[in-house]
Amino acid sequence: MHTLDTIFTRRSIRAFTDEAMPEETLDTLIRAAAAAPTASNAQPWAFMAVRDPRRVEALRALSPGIIGRPPAVVVMCLDRRRRQLTSEGTFDEMAWIDLGAALENLLLAAHDLGYGGCPIGSFHKPGVSSFLHLPEHLEPVLLVALGRPRVTPNAPTKRPMEEVHFRETYEE
Amino acid sequence: MDADALRHELFYLIGYMITSARGLYDEPADYGVFRLLDAAGRLLAIMDSRNLLDPFLADLKRSIDEEREGSMDPERQRERLDALVLKIAEEMQRRV
Numbered sequence: 001m002h003t004l005d006t007i008f009t010r011r012s013i014r015a016f017t018d019e020a021m022p023e024e025t026l027d028t029l030i031r032a033a034a035a036a037p038t039a040s041n042a043q044p045w046a047f048m049a050v051r052d053p054r055r056v057e058a059l060r061a062l063s064p065g066i067i068g069r070p071p072a073v074v075v076m077c078l079d080r081r082r083r084q085l086t087s088e089g090t091f092d093e094m095a096w097i098d099l100g101a102a103l104e105n106l107l108l109a110a111h112d113l114g115y116g117g118c119p120i121g122s123f124h125k126p127g128v129s130s131f132l133h134l135p136e137h138l139e140p141v142l143l144v145a146l147g148r149p150r151v152t153p154n155a156p157t158k159r160p161m162e163e164v165h166f167r168e169t170y171e172e
Numbered sequence: 173m174d175a176d177a178l179r180h181e182l183f184y185l186i187g188y189m190i191t192s193a194r195g196l197y198d199e200p201a202d203y204g205v206f207r208l209l210d211a212a213g214r215l216l217a218i219m220d221s222r223n224l225l226d227p228f229l230a231d232l233k234r235s236i237d238e239e240r241e242g243s244m245d246p247e248r249q250r251e252r253l254d255a256l257v258l259k260i261a262e263e264m265q266r267r268v
Contacts, residue, residue: 122195
Protein backbone atom coordinates (compact mmCIF):
# COMPACT_ATOMS: atom_id res chain seq x y z
CA MET A 1 0.00 0.00 0.00
CA HIS A 2 1.26 3.49 -0.74
CA THR A 3 2.11 5.45 2.38
CA LEU A 4 -0.57 8.09 1.85
CA ASP A 5 -3.22 5.42 1.18
CA THR A 6 -2.23 3.74 4.43
CA ILE A 7 -2.56 7.03 6.29
CA PHE A 8 -5.90 8.03 4.80
CA THR A 9 -7.61 4.62 4.98
CA ARG A 10 -6.59 3.67 8.53
CA ARG A 11 -9.50 3.39 10.94
CA SER A 12 -9.72 2.60 14.64
CA ILE A 13 -10.62 -1.08 14.64
CA ARG A 14 -12.56 -2.32 17.66
CA ALA A 15 -14.02 -5.59 16.29
CA PHE A 16 -11.68 -8.43 15.37
CA THR A 17 -11.86 -11.87 13.81
CA ASP A 18 -10.64 -14.86 15.84
CA GLU A 19 -7.51 -15.16 13.68
CA ALA A 20 -4.42 -15.30 15.85
CA MET A 21 -1.73 -12.71 15.31
CA PRO A 22 1.63 -14.29 14.43
CA GLU A 23 4.49 -13.41 16.70
CA GLU A 24 6.59 -12.32 13.70
CA THR A 25 3.90 -9.82 12.73
CA LEU A 26 3.91 -8.37 16.22
CA ASP A 27 7.69 -8.19 16.07
CA THR A 28 7.42 -6.19 12.84
CA LEU A 29 4.85 -3.82 14.34
CA ILE A 30 7.01 -3.18 17.36
CA ARG A 31 10.04 -2.61 15.15
CA ALA A 32 7.96 -0.03 13.28
CA ALA A 33 6.96 1.61 16.56
CA ALA A 34 10.55 1.76 17.74
CA ALA A 35 11.59 3.35 14.42
CA ALA A 36 9.58 6.49 15.27
CA PRO A 37 11.30 9.85 15.63
CA THR A 38 12.35 10.52 19.21
CA ALA A 39 13.78 13.70 20.73
CA SER A 40 17.54 13.42 21.41
CA ASN A 41 17.20 9.78 20.38
CA ALA A 42 16.05 9.13 23.95
CA GLN A 43 13.71 6.25 22.92
CA PRO A 44 11.82 6.57 26.22
CA TRP A 45 9.65 3.53 25.62
CA ALA A 46 9.12 -0.17 26.07
CA PHE A 47 6.56 -2.34 24.29
CA MET A 48 5.04 -5.47 25.71
CA ALA A 49 3.28 -7.80 23.28
CA VAL A 50 0.60 -10.01 24.83
CA ARG A 51 -0.80 -12.90 22.76
CA ASP A 52 -1.65 -15.57 25.32
CA PRO A 53 -5.48 -15.67 25.17
CA ARG A 54 -5.73 -15.99 28.97
CA ARG A 55 -3.61 -12.89 29.46
CA VAL A 56 -5.52 -10.98 26.81
CA GLU A 57 -8.76 -11.95 28.57
CA ALA A 58 -7.42 -10.57 31.84
CA LEU A 59 -6.28 -7.38 30.12
CA ARG A 60 -9.81 -6.99 28.74
CA ALA A 61 -11.14 -7.11 32.27
CA LEU A 62 -8.61 -4.56 33.52
CA SER A 63 -9.01 -2.30 30.49
CA PRO A 64 -12.60 -1.22 29.92
CA GLY A 65 -11.53 0.64 26.78
CA ILE A 66 -10.96 -2.65 24.95
CA ILE A 67 -14.31 -3.15 23.26
CA GLY A 68 -13.89 -6.27 21.10
CA ARG A 69 -11.92 -9.47 21.60
CA PRO A 70 -8.49 -8.70 20.16
CA PRO A 71 -6.12 -11.62 19.58
CA ALA A 72 -3.21 -9.45 20.71
CA VAL A 73 -2.53 -6.37 22.79
CA VAL A 74 0.60 -4.25 22.81
CA VAL A 75 1.20 -2.36 26.04
CA MET A 76 3.10 0.84 25.34
CA CYS A 77 5.13 1.99 28.31
CA LEU A 78 7.00 5.14 29.18
CA ASP A 79 10.48 4.25 30.39
CA ARG A 80 11.01 6.76 33.17
CA ARG A 81 14.72 6.03 33.28
CA ARG A 82 15.10 7.36 29.74
CA ARG A 83 13.20 10.63 30.17
CA GLN A 84 15.38 13.67 29.62
CA LEU A 85 15.76 16.37 32.25
CA THR A 86 15.41 19.99 31.12
CA SER A 87 17.76 22.73 32.32
CA GLU A 88 15.10 23.57 34.97
CA GLY A 89 15.29 20.03 36.25
CA THR A 90 11.81 19.10 35.06
CA PHE A 91 11.08 16.18 32.77
CA ASP A 92 11.09 16.86 29.06
CA GLU A 93 7.54 16.48 27.79
CA MET A 94 8.83 15.29 24.42
CA ALA A 95 8.67 11.74 25.78
CA TRP A 96 4.88 11.84 25.42
CA ILE A 97 5.18 13.02 21.84
CA ASP A 98 7.72 10.28 21.14
CA LEU A 99 5.22 7.71 22.36
CA GLY A 100 2.52 9.25 20.18
CA ALA A 101 4.77 8.95 17.13
CA ALA A 102 5.54 5.33 18.01
CA LEU A 103 1.83 4.62 18.37
CA GLU A 104 1.06 6.03 14.92
CA ASN A 105 3.88 4.02 13.36
CA LEU A 106 2.52 0.86 14.96
CA LEU A 107 -1.06 1.52 13.80
CA LEU A 108 0.00 2.37 10.24
CA ALA A 109 2.23 -0.70 10.01
CA ALA A 110 -0.66 -2.87 11.26
CA HIS A 111 -3.02 -1.39 8.68
CA ASP A 112 -0.44 -1.83 5.92
CA LEU A 113 -0.20 -5.55 6.78
CA GLY A 114 -3.98 -6.02 6.74
CA TYR A 115 -4.47 -5.79 10.48
CA GLY A 116 -6.12 -3.09 12.53
CA GLY A 117 -5.94 -1.64 15.98
CA CYS A 118 -7.27 0.83 18.44
CA PRO A 119 -5.32 2.72 21.10
CA ILE A 120 -6.83 2.30 24.55
CA GLY A 121 -6.40 4.89 27.27
CA SER A 122 -9.09 3.52 29.58
CA PHE A 123 -7.38 0.96 31.75
CA HIS A 124 -6.40 0.63 35.37
CA LYS A 125 -2.71 1.45 35.42
CA PRO A 126 -1.81 -0.11 38.78
CA GLY A 127 -3.85 -3.20 37.93
CA VAL A 128 -2.22 -3.65 34.52
CA SER A 129 1.26 -2.96 35.96
CA SER A 130 0.72 -5.54 38.67
CA PHE A 131 -0.71 -8.13 36.29
CA LEU A 132 2.20 -7.76 33.84
CA HIS A 133 4.86 -7.50 36.57
CA LEU A 134 6.02 -4.17 35.20
CA PRO A 135 9.03 -2.75 37.05
CA GLU A 136 8.77 0.65 38.74
CA HIS A 137 10.42 2.54 35.89
CA LEU A 138 7.94 1.37 33.25
CA GLU A 139 4.63 3.21 33.23
CA PRO A 140 1.91 1.78 30.97
CA VAL A 141 0.63 4.70 28.91
CA LEU A 142 -1.49 3.10 26.21
CA LEU A 143 -2.75 -0.31 25.27
CA VAL A 144 -3.19 -1.12 21.59
CA ALA A 145 -5.76 -3.78 20.74
CA LEU A 146 -4.72 -5.52 17.51
CA GLY A 147 -6.04 -8.12 15.09
CA ARG A 148 -7.70 -8.73 11.75
CA PRO A 149 -10.62 -6.30 11.33
CA ARG A 150 -14.06 -7.89 11.51
CA VAL A 151 -15.83 -4.56 11.15
CA THR A 152 -14.22 -1.51 9.58
CA PRO A 153 -16.07 1.64 10.61
CA ASN A 154 -16.84 4.45 8.20
CA ALA A 155 -14.48 7.38 8.16
CA PRO A 156 -15.29 9.67 11.08
CA THR A 157 -16.13 13.30 10.43
CA LYS A 158 -13.01 15.43 10.43
CA ARG A 159 -12.84 19.15 11.07
CA PRO A 160 -12.78 21.23 7.88
CA MET A 161 -9.22 21.87 6.78
CA GLU A 162 -9.77 25.65 6.86
CA GLU A 163 -10.29 25.33 10.62
CA VAL A 164 -6.96 23.64 11.18
CA HIS A 165 -4.68 24.54 8.28
CA PHE A 166 -3.29 28.07 7.99
CA ARG A 167 -0.91 29.53 5.48
CA GLU A 168 1.85 31.92 6.43
CA THR A 169 -0.12 33.76 9.14
CA TYR A 170 -3.22 33.04 11.20
CA GLU A 171 -6.46 34.44 9.77
CA GLU A 172 -10.03 33.79 10.93
CA MET B 173 -17.06 -28.53 34.17
CA ASP B 174 -19.28 -25.96 32.48
CA ALA B 175 -19.95 -24.40 35.87
CA ASP B 176 -16.19 -23.85 36.24
CA ALA B 177 -15.97 -22.30 32.78
CA LEU B 178 -19.00 -20.10 33.47
CA ARG B 179 -17.58 -19.01 36.83
CA HIS B 180 -14.31 -18.17 35.08
CA GLU B 181 -16.02 -16.06 32.41
CA LEU B 182 -18.25 -14.29 34.92
CA PHE B 183 -15.23 -13.56 37.12
CA TYR B 184 -13.64 -11.67 34.23
CA LEU B 185 -16.89 -9.85 33.54
CA ILE B 186 -17.11 -8.82 37.20
CA GLY B 187 -13.48 -7.70 37.04
CA TYR B 188 -14.31 -5.61 34.00
CA MET B 189 -17.33 -4.00 35.71
CA ILE B 190 -15.42 -3.10 38.86
CA THR B 191 -12.48 -1.74 36.85
CA SER B 192 -14.97 0.28 34.80
CA ALA B 193 -16.57 1.67 37.96
CA ARG B 194 -13.19 2.87 39.18
CA GLY B 195 -12.24 4.29 35.80
CA LEU B 196 -15.37 6.40 35.53
CA TYR B 197 -14.18 8.70 38.31
CA ASP B 198 -11.54 9.96 35.87
CA GLU B 199 -13.28 9.59 32.52
CA PRO B 200 -15.85 11.59 30.57
CA ALA B 201 -19.41 10.92 31.73
CA ASP B 202 -20.35 9.61 28.26
CA TYR B 203 -17.98 6.70 28.76
CA GLY B 204 -20.38 5.31 31.36
CA VAL B 205 -22.89 4.67 28.58
CA PHE B 206 -20.34 2.63 26.61
CA ARG B 207 -19.20 0.72 29.67
CA LEU B 208 -22.72 -0.39 30.54
CA LEU B 209 -23.47 -1.32 26.92
CA ASP B 210 -20.20 -3.19 26.72
CA ALA B 211 -20.98 -5.08 29.93
CA ALA B 212 -24.39 -6.02 28.52
CA GLY B 213 -22.68 -7.13 25.29
CA ARG B 214 -20.14 -9.24 27.17
CA LEU B 215 -22.91 -10.87 29.21
CA LEU B 216 -24.93 -11.61 26.08
CA ALA B 217 -21.81 -13.13 24.49
CA ILE B 218 -21.45 -15.48 27.46
CA MET B 219 -25.12 -16.46 27.11
CA ASP B 220 -24.68 -16.90 23.35
CA SER B 221 -21.74 -19.27 23.84
CA ARG B 222 -24.11 -21.51 25.82
CA ASN B 223 -27.02 -21.26 23.38
CA LEU B 224 -29.08 -19.30 25.89
CA LEU B 225 -30.22 -16.59 23.50
CA ASP B 226 -33.79 -16.61 22.23
CA PRO B 227 -34.58 -14.66 19.03
CA PHE B 228 -35.27 -11.44 20.96
CA LEU B 229 -32.01 -11.62 22.91
CA ALA B 230 -30.08 -12.55 19.76
CA ASP B 231 -31.48 -9.45 18.08
CA LEU B 232 -30.62 -7.38 21.15
CA LYS B 233 -27.07 -8.72 21.03
CA ARG B 234 -26.75 -7.67 17.37
CA SER B 235 -27.96 -4.15 18.19
CA ILE B 236 -25.55 -3.80 21.10
CA ASP B 237 -22.64 -5.16 19.08
CA GLU B 238 -23.35 -2.56 16.41
CA GLU B 239 -23.27 0.15 19.08
CA ARG B 240 -19.99 -1.15 20.49
CA GLU B 241 -18.18 -1.72 17.25
CA GLY B 242 -19.03 1.31 15.15
CA SER B 243 -17.13 4.56 15.29
CA MET B 244 -17.93 6.45 18.46
CA ASP B 245 -20.75 8.78 17.48
CA PRO B 246 -22.62 9.81 20.63
CA GLU B 247 -24.80 12.34 18.81
CA ARG B 248 -27.59 9.97 17.81
CA GLN B 249 -26.88 7.29 20.37
CA ARG B 250 -29.43 8.66 22.82
CA GLU B 251 -32.22 8.14 20.24
CA ARG B 252 -31.01 4.65 19.40
CA LEU B 253 -30.92 3.71 23.07
CA ASP B 254 -34.41 5.14 23.59
CA ALA B 255 -35.64 2.91 20.78
CA LEU B 256 -33.84 -0.08 22.27
CA VAL B 257 -35.34 0.47 25.74
CA LEU B 258 -38.83 0.74 24.22
CA LYS B 259 -38.30 -2.57 22.41
CA ILE B 260 -37.18 -4.15 25.69
CA ALA B 261 -40.18 -2.70 27.51
CA GLU B 262 -42.54 -4.18 24.87
CA GLU B 263 -40.81 -7.53 25.19
CA MET B 264 -41.10 -7.38 28.99
CA GLN B 265 -44.80 -6.70 28.62
CA ARG B 266 -45.10 -9.71 26.34
CA ARG B 267 -43.26 -11.92 28.83
CA VAL B 268 -45.23 -10.91 31.93
